[in-house]
Amino acid sequence: MSAMRAMILLIGLAVLAVGSVAPAEEVAPGITFTSYDAPGPNRVHVVAVDRLRSEYKLKVGWPQKQRNYTARQTVSTIASLYDAPHSHDVVAAVNASFFSAVPSITGAAAADGEMLDQPDSNYETFLFGPTRLPIIRPDIGHVNGKLTFADGSSTTLHSYNKARDADTIVAYTPQWAPTTGTINEGVEVILVDVSYPMRSDKAVSGVVTAIETGAASVNNAIPAGGMVLSATGTPATTIAGKVLAGDRLTMFFDTSDGRWNNADMAITGIGWLLDNGTANSANWANYSYSTQRHPRTVLAWNNENLYLMVCDGRCNGIVGMTFQEMAEFLIGTLGATDAVNLDGGGSSTMWVNGQVRNLPSDNCGTERAVGNAILLVRQDTSTVYPLSDPFASIGRLAGWDDKFTFNGIQAFSPASPGGDGYVIQVQDPAGGVETVRRGDFGDTDYAVQADVYCEYRPGVAGNGFERYCIFARDNGMGALGLNGNYGSGNCYALTYDSNNGRVRAAKYVNGTISDFQQSSPVYMASTAWRNFRIECLGSRIRYLVDDSLLADVIDTTHVRGYFGIGYHEFFATNSNMHGTRADNFSAVRLAPPDKATNPEPADLMTDVPLVSTLSWTAGAGAVSHDVHFGTTSPGIFQGNQTTTIFEPGPLQLGQTYYWRIDEVNAYGTTAGDTWSFTARRYKGDFDNDGDLDQMDFGLMQACLSGASIPQLDAACQPAGFDGDSDVDRDDIARFLNCLSGPQTPLNPDCLDR
Numbered sequence: 001m002s003a004m005r006a007m008i009l010l011i012g013l014a015v016l017a018v019g020s021v022a023p024a025e026e027v028a029p030g031i032t033f034t035s036y037d038a039p040g041p042n043r044v045h046v047v048a049v050d051r052l053r054s055e056y057k058l059k060v061g062w063p064q065k066q067r068n069y070t071a072r073q074t075v076s077t078i079a080s081l082y083d084a085p086h087s088h089d090v091v092a093a094v095n096a097s098f099f100s101a102v103p104s105i106t107g108a109a110a111a112d113g114e115m116l117d118q119p120d121s122n123y124e125t126f127l128f129g130p131t132r133l134p135i136i137r138p139d140i141g142h143v144n145g146k147l148t149f150a151d152g153s154s155t156t157l158h159s160y161n162k163a164r165d166a167d168t169i170v171a172y173t174p175q176w177a178p179t180t181g182t183i184n185e186g187v188e189v190i191l192v193d194v195s196y197p198m199r200s201d202k203a204v205s206g207v208v209t210a211i212e213t214g215a216a217s218v219n220n221a222i223p224a225g226g227m228v229l230s231a232t233g234t235p236a237t238t239i240a241g242k243v244l245a246g247d248r249l250t251m252f253f254d255t256s257d258g259r260w261n262n263a264d265m266a267i268t269g270i271g272w273l274l275d276n277g278t279a280n281s282a283n284w285a286n287y288s289y290s291t292q293r294h295p296r297t298v299l300a301w302n303n304e305n306l307y308l309m310v311c312d313g314r315c316n317g318i319v320g321m322t323f324q325e326m327a328e329f330l331i332g333t334l335g336a337t338d339a340v341n342l343d344g345g346g347s348s349t350m351w352v353n354g355q356v357r358n359l360p361s362d363n364c365g366t367e368r369a370v371g372n373a374i375l376l377v378r379q380d381t382s383t384v385y386p387l388s389d390p391f392a393s394i395g396r397l398a399g400w401d402d403k404f405t406f407n408g409i410q411a412f413s414p415a416s417p418g419g420d421g422y423v424i425q426v427q428d429p430a431g432g433v434e435t436v437r438r439g440d441f442g443d444t445d446y447a448v449q450a451d452v453y454c455e456y457r458p459g460v461a462g463n464g465f466e467r468y469c470i471f472a473r474d475n476g477m478g479a480l481g482l483n484g485n486y487g488s489g490n491c492y493a494l495t496y497d498s499n500n501g502r503v504r505a506a507k508y509v510n511g512t513i514s515d516f517q518q519s520s521p522v523y524m525a526s527t528a529w530r531n532f533r534i535e536c537l538g539s540r541i542r543y544l545v546d547d548s549l550l551a552d553v554i555d556t557t558h559v560r561g562y563f564g565i566g567y568h569e570f571f572a573t574n575s576n577m578h579g580t581r582a583d584n585f586s587a588v589r590l591a592p593p594d595k596a597t598n599p600e601p602a603d604l605m606t607d608v609p610l611v612s613t614l615s616w617t618a619g620a621g622a623v624s625h626d627v628h629f630g631t632t633s634p635g636i637f638q639g640n641q642t643t644t645i646f647e648p649g650p651l652q653l654g655q656t657y658y659w660r661i662d663e664v665n666a667y668g669t670t671a672g673d674t675w676s677f678t679a680r681r682y683k684g685d686f687d688n689d690g691d692l693d694q695m696d697f698g699l700m701q702a703c704l705s706g707a708s709i710p711q712l713d714a715a716c717q718p719a720g721f722d723g724d725s726d727v728d729r730d731d732i733a734r735f736l737n738c739l740s741g742p743q744t745p746l747n748p749d750c751l752d753r
Helices: 003-014 075-082 233-242 258-262 323-334 458-463 694-702 714-719 729-738
Strands: 025-028 031-038 042-050 056-061 089-095 109-111 114-117 124-128 135-137 142-148 154-157 169-172 187-192 202-213 227-231 248-255 265-269 272-275 296-301 305-311 338-341 350-352 373-378 387-389 409-411 422-426 433-438 446-454 466-474 491-497 502-509 512-515 528-537 540-545 548-554 562-569 580-589 597-602 610-617 624-630 636-641 645-651 656-665 668-670 674-678
Touching: 025 089, 031 089, 031 323, 042 323, 042 350, 056 075, 056 089, 056 109, 056 265, 075 089, 075 350, 075 373, 089 305, 124 258, 135 258, 135 338, 154 169, 154 233, 154 248, 187 233, 202 233, 227 233, 227 248, 272 296, 272 323, 296 323, 305 323, 323 338, 422 433, 422 562, 433 466, 446 466, 446 562, 466 528, 466 580, 491 528, 491 540, 502 548, 562 580, 624 645, 636 645, 645 656, 694 714, 694 729
Parallel strands: none
Antiparallel strands: 025 031, 031 042, 042 305, 056 373, 089 350, 089 373, 109 114, 109 265, 124 135, 124 265, 142 154, 142 248, 169 227, 187 202, 187 227, 202 248, 272 338, 296 305, 296 338, 387 580, 409 422, 422 580, 433 562, 446 528, 446 580, 466 491, 466 562, 491 502, 502 512, 528 540, 540 548, 597 610, 610 645, 624 636, 624 656, 656 668, 656 674
């Protein structure tokens, strides 16, 4: 290409306004891929994900599927390692962390709630949690944790998933590698049944199966679902003297920012591009390359979507973007409000459904091997109902997620109705709020119940009180009355207060509790096992105690979410805490009400204005129907009725009408589909009796005008069968074809069309 032609091409590209190269491609339901031409010239590739679709997860993938990898791999290779349709379908992937030597990456990484790399307070960390609303924190650092032994004593837990230093205890999880990789002797404790996920400011618990010392303490296998604690020096001596096989140990992991407690996934970037809808330019001064044009990889979002984004550069005249140019594209084209910059340059790669969709800059198309990748995974984790846990002596079932500390099974008397004398005890020894949750962000219509020991304690009311509860449709933070770094409570809850016996049919909004029975509070001033049940079906929320209805409300505040058992204490002295003792937990799916089916206009009469009867088939359990009918969709509300027939009154010939039947049953209202029809009438039914007989035939003959002679009498309009302006023998023949006889319903084919 001549220099002049190249210059013309570049000028032409430089003046391009932002626009799609091709229409948005639907990658999967709720996910699109779009490529844009942008000034520069630049080409930007964007995967947009409906943020509230719970089946899509963000995860971090590694070369060889292990954190302690021995070689870097391309994004394509990493994505393929994890891609297992339909159970774990990797829909898209981009490169992630900045990295240097194998296996070093910059900052934190977490996936499936498990912290894999320790945070670095020098850079920005993206946190994505069960609420599906991400945050970016610029200064999260690692803090030593705590290892608690079976006798209640504790020692420092220094780190996790990193090479062990002298005189430290390091926790190794299954995502680190098949084995610990240690080479120096010390002590390695093998744990199983670990209560993952492992988030910060939270304790997980596991049962000791072996304590390896001497030559056996090197490079032990990490069991699936388990953990290995590896120690040298003084910590190794401490462990050797404290731990026995069969002990349950508790491991507490920590960071400098409590907001990590709410994160299921984390990744550290370098460069906070957008903050709450504006370019975060004050942050960019920290990075010299922010004003240079390079290929870029970005994580961004707004209230509706998550965005995985790659900008090409250094190839075919595409120049790449500065931070400012990327911010302008994010805000102006995508409407993004927040974004963080990930590794760019030759690492920038966009992989979608098995193909690299951008042009990596190395050799104008060669993928660079990288330290890890962000995976967009389609994985349905919605709850399989029915679910139950009897909290038996052998321990709680797998799948419970604690907020702060491991909540175990305890012997307790009196036993619950039908119980075995063992219960779960939910509380945090440090005080405040504690919850254990199950379920999924996408769970909507279900009932949850448990036996709760409601201990009436007026004797210590001067020191405070404790609140026991079950909850439903929690946003995933399990925060109840909290409002701060550890989340804000948002859920429905059925609670009992120990000081006065008050039972609340409650709702938490941003940590504030309200009672649906505020005007007529309920008190149960006695100690007893009580069965608590919350039913959520559509907008109808029902609270029951011992099978008696406490409250039945219509509320749309919380439409989906997790369920579980909660505790909140308000004592001045923590030694007064007893915790929520619960047993016989269960959750079942509630089916939404059926919609009305087969609605259709029936028995259309022949007069003008027309009279019509609308009929439908009621859904199972329907007790009444909200009828909407009118000339605009979906019709105006006509009233509630218990029949399945509605007569709207006189209709106008040729007018289109819309109607909808909403089912009302014991669980609320289910909107039906909107239907429509155009008002018509039968030809030839002059006397408006629904049949064509001799009376109508006489009137038909009276309207004869002859071939090609227009019949102008409006009363003879029903005689025009063949669509022309006259009434002749053709019309008579068609009338006779429709003749039904006295009191015999007409053929619908004779409708006026």
